[in-house]
Amino acid sequence: MQEAGVQPDKATCNILIEIFCRTGEIWAIFEILKYMKENFFVLRYSIYQKALETLKLAGESDILLRQVNRHFSEEHISEDTDRYDAIFPDNDFNMENGLVLYLMNKQNLVAVDSLLADMMDKCVPLETMVVSRIIEVNSARHRQSSALLAYEYSEKLGVNIDRAAYLSLIGLSIRTNYFQKVVEIVEKLVKQGLSLGTHLNSLLIYRLGCNREAASAAKVFDLLPDNEKSTAAYTALIDAYFSSGNTDKGLETFKTMKSEGVNVALGTYCVLIAGLEKYGKTRELEYYRKEKKRLRSEGCFQNVPMEETICNLLFAGEFTANDAR
Numbered sequence: 179m180q181e182a183g184v185q186p187d188k189a190t191c192n193i194l195i196e197i198f199c200r201t202g203e204i205w206a207i208f209e210i211l212k213y214m215k216e217n218f219f220v221l222r223y224s225i226y227q228k229a230l231e232t233l234k235l236a237g238e239s240d241i242l243l244r245q246v247n248r249h250f251s252e253e254h255i256s257e258d259t260d261r262y263d264a265i266f267p268d269n270d271f272n273m274e275n276g277l278v279l280y281l282m283n284k285q286n287l288v289a290v291d292s293l294l295a296d297m298m299d300k301c302v303p304l305e306t307m308v309v310s311r312i313i314e315v316n317s318a319r320h321r322q323s324s325a326l327l328a329y330e331y332s333e334k335l336g337v338n339i340d341r342a343a344y345l346s347l348i349g350l351s352i353r354t355n356y357f358q359k360v361v362e363i364v365e366k367l368v369k370q371g372l373s374l375g376t377h378l379n380s381l382l383i384y385r386l387g388c389n390r391e392a393a394s395a396a397k398v399f400d401l402l403p404d405n406e407k408s409t410a411a412y413t414a415l416i417d418a419y420f421s422s423g424n425t426d427k428g429l430e431t432f433k434t435m436k437s438e439g440v441n442v443a444l445g446t447y448c449v450l451i452a453g454l455e456k457y458g459k460t461r462e463l464e465y466y467r468k469e470k471k472r473l474r475s476e477g478c479f480q481n482v483p484m485e486e487t488i489c490n491l492l493f494a495g496e497f498t499a500n501d502a503r
Contacts, residue, residue: 194210195210195211197273199229204238211229219246221246226243275308277293278293278304291324295327301334306338306339306340309339310340310343311343313325313343314343325347325350338370344363344372348363351363352386358394365401368402376485376488379402379411380410381414383395383399386418390421392418395418396415409485410486413492416453420452420453420456425454441483443494444473445489448493449493451463454466
């Protein structure tokens, strides 16, 4: 923490001493005690007792410990179940979670980075909620390396993160043009049994297409469960292929869409027509213009399935929210 330019306060020193007593890292206990002596910090009595016992078992001198905590006597018993003990119960697992959350609340994100890297090296587990929060906060603050460090930690230690954390990572990766990481994150999300949902699936594929990342868009589409390969998702993939100049692949995807029995929406035809017009595919262009006109003539667009409405809102400029009502 000090190397990162963050100075521990009294509560942090207490938490660290307790952790190092458990891990038996005597050298670290002495370093913190020296720092506490210099800054006139003292230990809580319960932590003082643990430190005293740890040093005794290790055969180390307790002189420095007693110098730091002169106010304690052998007969002293604390009747104060202070805030620290209430927040961080005497539980090995909760202790590390409590320290990370404490530093997060103090906005000491650099210190969290340092602590998390150390925990990853030592395979110290944290709860899903804690790791997810680290990812969300760092993503919101555009601290990409820190968010990815927490993601790497979750992968190495097998800690499942929640859907919101995955969404934060995906958003951050798109904003920083880290498209390869987007595919990897979606794969992990799907394997965990989570879902982006029809709207976000389509938006993600569309955004990848806008950046001419048709290959990444196709990989994301392929990762989706069959029941999520919706009208909007197929249309977004077709648009991605057209955006990258691959009209043949776009048309092939449209044929696959129809063969799989997926409904074609107004937005699908808008994408096809715009792409074919851009690349001068006159014969196909006229055919799909007629198909779009036929679809339009079949009636109003009220009571259409939600996936088609989403597709129309995303890709049909002439379609408005009022049409969906």
